[in-house]
Amino acid sequence: MRGVRGEPVVPQLARVTVTLPPVDRAALVATRRDLHQHPELGFEEQRTSTLIAERLRQLGYAVRTAVGKTGVLAQRDGAAGRCVLLRADMDALPVEEANDVPYRSKHPGRMHACGHDGHVAIGLEVARRLHAAYLPGSLKLAFQPAEEISYGAEAMIRDGALDGPTVDAAFGIHLWNDLPTGTIGVMPGAVMASVDEFEITILGRGGHAAAPHQTTDPVLIAAHIVTGLQSLVSRRRNPFEEGVVSVTQLNAGHAFNVIPGRAELRGTVRTFGGQFFEHAPRLVEQTTQGIAAAFGATAEVRYRRLTAPLVNDERMTLLMTGVARNIVGRERVIAGVRTMGGEDMSFFLAKVPGTFAFVGSAPPGKPASPHHSPTFDIDEEALVIGAELLTRTVVEYLESGR
Ligand SMILES: [Zn+2]
């Protein structure tokens, strides 16, 4: 979307003619709390997907289940026009809830600690409102499993979520406790990081702690590898490129007086793309092998790419920014919100243009617990804003294509 001089223009919403029923706040809260009490981990979302499929069928959508194992895909075909996809993730985390609330998780060791319960509630409310309206195009709703383990989006795409009709644009949101309720963070470009995982095994030679010269100590080698991997960020990365390396697990040994024969490390590399993203697998391998060899040990490196950076399309971001400004006001739409966290919505946005926005969900004036923490909770007022944002984005996108 460009102005006469080629500068980006935020679209005006004057042409929106679709009439929408008002947001049902009570239904949003009730659905979110119901889901919150019954959290399910990635690819185990049986109750959640059954509930979603039943609600969508009642509304009159054509519903496919088992799309990407436990995913649900709902479709409403328009006579003409383009096809827009909304994506809501639905999995919970292996976290024990520490909140004392009436809607506390009923399942020990599992919790909706990232807000995906809210995403599903929003998705269902958007589905209800849009089904009641005339739409100049087709709509798909993808309720996606297993975002937290990064495999759900790929699984849904493999099972045809973007085909028949072909999806032209995709939108999604994350409820975001780093922002106060009433604000929306949206910007073009990379806003969430690539996620790579590495696992390293160091094979040394065990022996007596009092006779290290008879051993090849993998604990010492592991310590050097941790330092070496940190040096990738400080010495091998262009400082103008964002990058994080975190070693998060280190297992070795079982006794104070025995040098073990092996050590295992695990960790993650995060980037917004660029050279460090390209070279990270090789750098981790070389650093590990070089250090292990220097100490006379061998090492095995398993390196996996989980998600690519999430990149928002410029045109679609302008469209969503216009919608967001209409809902919360120009000054409450914030550019520059990015995170080194990952999001497998990136798989959808690598295939079709679209945008992923952060909807503020921290109660204003109060400190909010971070995502994935046992005291995570959201300000439920944010559900209303999320539902408005996605509903009106769909309408604006389909209307603007005529
Ligand atoms: Zn999460």
Ligand SMILES: [Zn+2]
């Ligand atoms: Zn999440």
